[in-house]
Amino acid sequence: MGLLNTDLTQSVRLCNIGIVTHEVFNQVPPLIGFDAADEALLEGLEREGAGWAADEVHELGRLTGTHEAQEWGRLANENPPVLRTHDRYGHRIDEVEFHPAWHELMKVATSHGLHGAPWTSPREGSHVARAAKFYAWRVDAGHGCPISMTYAAVPALRANPELAAQYEPLLANRSYDFGLRAPLTKTALLAGMSMTEKQGGSDVRANTTQATPTPNGDYTLVGHKWFTSAPMCDVFLTLAQAPGGLTCFLVPRVLPDGTLNNLRLMRLKDKLGNHSNASSEIEYENAVAYRVGDEGRGVRTIIEMVNMTRLDCVIGAAAGMRQGLIVAAHHATHRKAFGRYLIDQPLMRNVLADLTIESEAATTVMMRLAGATDRSETAFKRLALAVTKYWVCKRWPAHTAEALECLGGNGYVEESGMPRLFRESPLNGIWEGSGNVSALDVLRAMAKEPQTLDAFFAELDAAAGADRHLDQAIAQVRDSLTDLDTIEIRARRIVEQMALTLQASLLVRHGHPAVADAFCATRLGGDWGHAYGTLPPSVDLAPIIERAVPKLT
Incomplete structure (x- = not known):
């Protein structure tokens, strides 16, 4: 007890005389003063x-x-x-x-x-x-x-x-x-x-x-x-x-x-x-x-509400991806490790570019679905919304987990805001129909409303010839729908491929060329690993990363 009292007294004395144990440096400034309209x-x-x-x-x-x-x-x-x-x-x-x-x-x-x-x-x-x-x-x-x-x-x-x-x-x-x-x-x-x-x-x-x-x-x-x-x-x-x-x-x-x-x-x-x-x-x-x-006719009546909230599930997931991305990019811009800023290190650049590609694919398809709502493209939206709701909401948790990891231990503490974002990320995949419900809804739409599939393929075919990986993927989707005996057990795989081809079709027509090329080569061409940050060396990272760094106002 006497030793403990002595230690406490000494600790108080050290605090009172103002001993400085360290200087705070190499910490990232708060992400304040940016414009979320990317x-x-x-x-x-x-x-x-x-x-x-x-x-x-x-x-x-x-x-x-x-x-x-x-x-x-x-x-x-x-x-x-x-x-x-x-x-x-x-x-x-x-x-x-x-x-x-x-x-x-x-x-x-x-x-x-x-x-x-x-x-x-x-x-x-x-x-x-x-x-x-x-x-x-x-x-x-x-x-x-x-x-x-x-x-x-x-x-x-x-x-x-x-x-x-x-x-x-x-x-x-x-x-x-x-x-x-x-x-x-x-x-x-x-x-x-x-x-x-x-x-x-x-x-x-x-x-x-x-x-x-x-x-x-x-x-x-x-x-x-x-x-x-x-x-x-x-x-x-x-x-x-x-x-x-x-x-x-x-x-x-x-x-x-x-x-x-x-x-x-x-x-x-x-x-x-x-x-x-x-x-x-x-x-x-x-x-x-x-x-x-x-x-x-309760289900038929309330489905109008469900379809609109499903669109918001996609919007929320796309927004969540973008928020995680800009936090990660901001951190990498200001944090040094091993003598260099993180954003200048090749492997971190690979991760940030990969996260950007996923984010922009989600944003692009989200805006296309909103446009379909304005133009009353009922057949296209019926199928494309179910497909996209499944895939984009599925991608959000893994995307946020990788963005959080870019901050290291700082990302794991509540003050960073990333744990809150991570806890939000599974919700949109559950709300308005979890993964299996969404995938089976796609099969139901194709079976009961064949015009929805025609409209979906018309959207994909609008990009025909723009990228060989996309052309092959569209052909594979068509082929996957011919085996009706096993279609239900393959539903998730089918819907995933439909979502990727839809995103690719939109990106090659409307997205940044570097983002579109990388998306097709990796998500469709197979030149990709099983985690973010596995883009091939051939990808031009610089213009992709430039679109990720938040612009301060």
């Missing part, structure tokens, strides 16, 4: 007919690069939402409390129309512009969930023109009006989606929630939902078994007379990531609901 995004914006939105995309991109906005994202995740089921007097309130930073994020998103601008300003390229803004505003993935669902709710809601006339203007209004009040008395609304049940998961036809018609034409719902994200939304699209079969309904949290609907929040989920966003289990106890679409 070259691949801006090129797609112009190409897909929304060049008019460039100023607003830059505005959001620069806001993403500010210390203030990044702090909002950090604080919203480090102070997750809290469920309050009752007030101090014992009254049921079923409300979720959020940190003020969450509300700042939501204000930015809604003021820029990320939740509904294409529906109220349907000019050429409106969905492309919205996709680019959604991509550029990437300080926090969690608050993007209610923004995405609100955006996606409108086309489904239009199956009931009367409801759409009442709710659509409020769902698209560029304001943020948080709180429990009757929906039609508010200045703006948020919409959620509530489908998954314990016993069914992705198999929504196994849902057991019952919908009973009432004399006034409404319905009451009794049942549960196992995974309902953003339960603080004002209205929800949900599925329940009506007398005529599985049907889509709109469920308000507050009824027109101001009383709470019988929608009970049971608990919030403790998730891997997406901590800023509340996800809940709910119970319907004779909750009032309004029918959307005909009885028995």
Whole structure:
């Protein structure tokens, strides 16, 4: 004990006299003051007919690069939402409390129309512009969930023109009006989606929630939902078994007379990531609901919403890849090892270039799908979206893991922001159908809607003759579809090859030549290893890496 006291006294004395043990150097400055609107995004914006939105995309991109906005994202995740089921007097309130930073994020998103601008300003390229803004505003993935669902709710809601006339203007209004009040008395609304049940998961036809018609034409719902994200939304699209079969309904949290609907929040989920966003289990106890679409056509009605949120899964994954890439490139630009900056070392250059190629392929196909939404290319989008959702969302976790590794141990600590990004990365592959669901959906689309396959191959063939690896890959995809006996067990391999050929077709026509050549040689030509950073020596790395380094404003 005496020795311990002596050691402590000596330690205090050393601290008091100000001994300096080391000087801090060779540490990377904070990534502040950049514009998240990168070259691949801006090129797609112009190409897909929304060049008019460039100023607003830059505005959001620069806001993403500010210390203030990044702090909002950090604080919203480090102070997750809290469920309050009752007030101090014992009254049921079923409300979720959020940190003020969450509300700042939501204000930015809604003021820029990320939740509904294409529906109220349907000019050429409106969905492309919205996709680019959604991509550029990437300080926090969690608050993007209610923004995405609100955006996606409108086309489904239009199956009931009367409801759409009442709710659509409020769902698209560029304001943020948080709180429990009757929906039609508010200045703006948020919409959620509530489908998954314990016993069914992705198999929504196994849902057991019952919908009973009432004399006034409404319905009451009794049942549960196992995974309902953003339960603080004002209205929800949900599925329940009506007398005529599985049907889509709109469920308000507050009824027109101001009383709470019988929608009970049971608990919030403790998730891997997406901590800023509340996800809940709910119970319907004779909750009032309004029918959307005909009885028995619930899946067909709500699929409109699902398809729009699948697009946002792709946008979010592409944005996440880009964020990981610029953090890695920024680190390599300022960090030295063995006497040289990392970005000047051949192997690190190989890794950064490979990450850039993957990122730009994701961004390019994302913008093409947004353009297809604007132009109502229904057949192409039906198949291409399912293919892309599977592949790009699958690529995000491995991409982020490699970007994190570029920072070494610094990337593994929370302060770097990379662990949060890594925890987000598996989500988009699960949301709106995990890998197997997406792959089987591709097979179903090709079998039931053969025109979708024709439209898909027309897109691939637009690049015929541009690259020999691509020509061979397209032929292989066609050949892989001839063996119907084993097609289901090969579904993932088929969809992967379809996604790669689609990305390659777009890159050789629209991408940077160095990126396109490297993508085709490696992803299609087989001159590639099983990890990032295995590009062949023939790849021209310099122009690819130049597109990765964030441009400071």
